[in-house]
Amino acid sequence: KKNASTISSNIIYTLKEDADGNIWAGADNGLNHYDRSSKKWTRYANITGDQHSIHGNDVRSLAFDKKGILWIGTNGGGLNRYNKAENNFTHFTKENGLPNDAIYTIICDNNGMLWLGTNHGLCRFNPDDYSCKNFTLKDGLQNYEFNTEAALKLKDGRLLFGGVDGYNVIDPA
Numbered sequence: 336k337k338n339a340s341t342i343s344s345n346i347i348y349t350l351k352e353d354a355d356g357n358i359w360a361g362a363d364n365g366l367n368h369y370d371r372s373s374k375k376w377t378r379y380a381n382i383t384g385d386q387h388s389i390h391g392n393d394v395r396s397l398a399f400d401k402k403g404i405l406w407i408g409t410n411g412g413g414l415n416r417y418n419k420a421e422n423n424f425t426h427f428t429k430e431n432g433l434p435n436d437a438i439y440t441i442i443c444d445n446n447g448m449l450w451l452g453t454n455h456g457l458c459r460f461n462p463d464d465y466s467c468k469n470f471t472l473k474d475g476l477q478n479y480e481f482n483t484e485a486a487l488k489l490k491d492g493r494l495l496f497g498g499v500d501g502y503n504v505i506d507p508a
Contacts, residue, residue, distance in 0.1 A: 339378060348361045392409070394410075396452075396484055402447075440452035454479070480499045
C-alpha cells in the first residue's frame with residue numbers, strides 16, 4: 336500500500352490488542368499500529384543502518400509479556416522488543432542465543448517467560464535477563480519447524496505448539 340496512513344499490507348499474519356485498546360498487526364511488509372482515538376495507522380519497517388528500527392519486515396507473531404511489553408517475532412529478523420517510551424526496537428537474534436531468526440509463535444507463560452516457536456526448535460526466552468534455553472528433537476519435539484501462530488496457552492498453563500509433524504504439549508513448570 337502506498338498511502339502511509341493505512342496498513343502496510345493486505346497479508347496479515349497476526350493481530351493483538353494492547354492495554355489501551357489499540358490494534359497491532361503483523362504483516363508480510365512490517366508491523367502496523369492502529370490508534371483507536373486518532374483512527375490512524377502507524378507503520379514500522381526495517382530501515383537499513385538504523386539499529387533501532389524493527390529488525391525484519393516479515394512479522395509473524397506478536398505477544399505481550401506480564402509487564403505489557405510488546406514482543407514481535409519476525410521471519411528472518413529474530414525477536415524484537417518494542418520500547419514504547421522511545422518508540423523504537425531492541426533486537427534478539429541467533430547471535431543472542433536464539434535457535435534461529437524465524438520466530439513463528441510467541442506465548443507468555445504464567446511465570447512471565449516467553450516461549451518461541453521457531454524454524455529450528457523451541458526456545459524459552461527470559462524477558463528480564465534475555466537468556467535463552469533451546470529445545471530440540473532430543474527433548475521430544477515433533478520437528479524442528481513450528482508454524483506461524485499455531486500456538487495456544489491452555490487454562491491449566493500448559494502450552495501447545497503446532498508444527499509440520501503434529502504438535503507438542505509443553506508444561507512450563
